[in-house]
Amino acid sequence: MKKIEDYIRTIVDFPHEGIMFRDVTTLFADARGFRMAIDQMLHPYAGLEIDKVVGLEARGFILGGAIAHQLSVGFVPIRKKGKLPGTTISQDYKLEYGEAIVEIHDDAIQPGEKILVVDDLLATGGTAEAGIKLIERLGGEIVSCAFIIDLPDLGGRKKLEGMGMDVHALCA
């Protein structure tokens, strides 16, 4: 049987020279691959209390939407600056190939809500760290952070575990 990593392709020098870009669109486009990814991402959370799923733009929306539906809970997007229409709070961060600002609606999470953070890939951890800070500023309690891919050499897992986070990834 094919494994998750068999569905993911690597594009060399995208979006900049020297970056080995892990492209999950080939995983998402395959019926068995996508279903396997969602099922495996959900596995560690069976029986746990989760009130909302937060997805990180952009591929975290695709995964987070499917996971929220499966858990029968709400979905909250964290978006790049300027995309959310309501009142937001912001957080800047660095990533493997640049800098950015992410935002969340300030009424999207209620204090004490139990949150599952979802994205496709953990590299430096800058994106996830910014998302975690936004969720915690709103009073959310993060149950865990779920990814398809962890690139351990870039230190993201260590960064998040150093913040006290539970981290799950399907492959490296």
Ligand code: PRP
């Ligand atoms: C990618 C990926 C993660 C982030 C991981 O998104 O989907 O969100 O980088 O990198 P980090 O751990 O170093 O922060 P990207 O910033 O390319 O944005 P996109 O999904 O909107 O294309």
Ligand code: ADE
């Ligand atoms: N985000 C940061 N680094 C990445 C990589 N190597 N592939 C895909 N997304 C990324």
